[in-house]
Amino acid sequence: QQQVKQSPQSLIVQKGGISIINCAYENTAFDYFPWYQQFPGKGPALLIAIRPDVSEKKEGRFTISFNKSAKQFSLHIMDSQPGDSATYFCAASSPYKLSFGAGTTVTVRA
Amino acid sequence: ETGVTQTPRHLVMGMTNKKSLKCEQHLGHNAMYWYKQSAKKPLELMFVYNFKEQTENNSVPSRFSPECPNSSHLFLHLHTLQPEDSALYLCASSLDWDTGELFFGEGSRLTVL
Numbered sequence: 497q498q499q500v501k502q503s504p505q506s507l508i509v510q511k512g513g514i515s516i517i518n519c520a521y522e523n524t525a526f527d528y529f530p531w532y533q534q535f536p537g538k539g540p541a542l543l544i545a546i547r548p549d550v551s552e553k554k555e556g557r558f559t560i561s562f563n564k565s566a567k568q569f570s571l572h573i574m575d576s577q578p579g580d581s582a583t584y585f586c587a588a589s590s591p592y593k594l595s596f597g598a599g600t601t602v603t604v605r606a
Numbered sequence: 607e608t609g610v611t612q613t614p615r616h617l618v619m620g621m622t623n624k625k626s627l628k629c630e631q632h633l634g635h636n637a638m639y640w641y642k643q644s645a646k647k648p649l650e651l652m653f654v655y656n657f658k659e660q661t662e663n664n665s666v667p668s669r670f671s672p673e674c675p676n677s678s679h680l681f682l683h684l685h686t687l688q689p690e691d692s693a694l695y696l697c698a699s700s701l702d703w704d705t706g707e708l709f710f711g712e713g714s715r716l717t718v719l
């Protein structure tokens with residue numbers, strides 16, 4: 497049973513546009529929500545993360561929005577650049593348990 | 607440069623071969639993990655080692671055998687694999703087992719013929 501559902505599976509955005517990836521979870525014990533970025537031929541790397549006591553976290557062009565009541569969180573990539581083309585995984589964590597979404601492949605067209 | 611190094615990066619093996627994947631972390635972490643990554647699927651946790659002790663085995667077939675001689679090294683021994691085992695095998699480490707902050711290696715791409 498998939499603990500974290502991620503959508504869309506892929507998206508294409510023009511350079512300068514906004515990429516939005518959504519994730520939903522069921523287990524209310526999750527208390528840490530990281531996003532990982534993976535380039536082709538590389539392993540995933542932690543990009544940004546949020547805890548449920550805040551509704552938004554921003555690091556540069558990357559923003560996580562978190563809706564605790566809806567059990568949803570999303571990643572926004574502002575001013576998308578070709579170098580942002582990668583696969584993005586959301587995840588949800590509680591002590592001793594980390595569940596990943598299936599990933600979203602983002603392609604930024606120049 | 608990644609603090610988690612995996613070798614080999616690519617491996618092709620027959621169904622009757624025996625091979626091993628190696629992972630080494632230089633981050634001083636206490637927990638190490640093996641994940642399987644297949645296309646369009648979530649990362650699948652295979653094994654977790656915390657302070658060299660195996661703490662989780664996610665119903666992985668016995669043809670995959672992990673070994674953790676110390677907190678810095680992790681092996682995945684492979685024997686009698688099936689073509690459906692072809693995937694990217696990722697090693698990761700974290701400071702402790704109860705954190706969601708994993709540091710991944712670049713993976714070993716395995717093809718089983």
